[in-house]
Amino acid sequence: MSQKFKVVLMTNDTVRQVADIEAECFTNPWSYDSFLSELSNPVSLTWVAMDGENNAAGFLNAYFVLDEASLNNIAVREQYRRQGVGHQLLQTAFQHCRKNGVASFTLEVRQSNTAAISLYEKLGFRKTGERKGFYSQPDEDAFLMTKRFQ
Numbered sequence: 079m080s081q082k083f084k085v086v087l088m089t090n091d092t093v094r095q096v097a098d099i100e101a102e103c104f105t106n107p108w109s110y111d112s113f114l115s116e117l118s119n120p121v122s123l124t125w126v127a128m129d130g131e132n133n134a135a136g137f138l139n140a141y142f143v144l145d146e147a148s149l150n151n152i153a154v155r156e157q158y159r160r161q162g163v164g165h166q167l168l169q170t171a172f173q174h175c176r177k178n179g180v181a182s183f184t185l186e187v188r189q190s191n192t193a194a195i196s197l198y199e200k201l202g203f204r205k206t207g208e209r210k211g212f213y214s215q216p217d218e219d220a221f222l223m224t225k226r227f228q
């Protein structure tokens with residue numbers, strides 16, 4: 079896959095773009111201030127995929143605690159979708175997992191979110207449970223999905 083996008087860690091300079099993507103993609107978005115505070119959260123990493131003109135195309139935030147990773151959010155701006163950005167962001171997080179002895183990576187996803195579920199399954203996540211009523215706006219159950227590294 080050609081790497082048109084460069085994946086870098088979020089900095090003060092990219093928080094605004096990340097918060098804008100979040101607001102475009104989710105009905106219950108994390109705020110600008112939430113992302114800003116993630117910069118000083120020791121268990122949190124946020125990666126941003128930048129295009130050749132320094133525009134953020136998408137981002138991923140996950141928490142890393144002991145040997146467990148959990149995905150909080152991944153989103154790609156609509157005009158950049160189906161170009162491998164989500165795949166590249168997750169591969170970057172997997173590299174971090176492998177380097178740091180992470181054993182499992184978990185996430186929740188809306189049961190109707192076929193795009194995200196396809197991406198996760200392609201990258202080795204498997205459905206391992208359900209969380210009833212996990213989402214609001216609109217109300218929906220979640221699948222719990224897990225990828226194991228060891």
Ligand SMILES: CC(C)(COP(=O)(O)OP(=O)(O)OC[C@H]1O[C@@H](n2cnc3c(N)ncnc32)[C@H](O)[C@@H]1OP(=O)(O)O)[C@@H](O)C(=O)NCCC(=O)NCCS
Nearest residue numbers: 103152153154159160161162163164165187193194196197
């Ligand atoms: C889910 C999301 C992050 C995928 O990002 P993306 O950059 O478009 O995904 P990629 O281009 O890396 O896709 C990789 C693979 O995932 C699968 N996939 C991605 N989008 C898909 C779709 N709409 N329908 C079916 N499969 C899809 C395909 O297998 C795809 O490979 P292909 O394009 O070679 O067929 C993006 O659709 C998004 O931001 N959605 C809104 C936010 C969201 O729902 N986030 C997840 C919350 S749990």
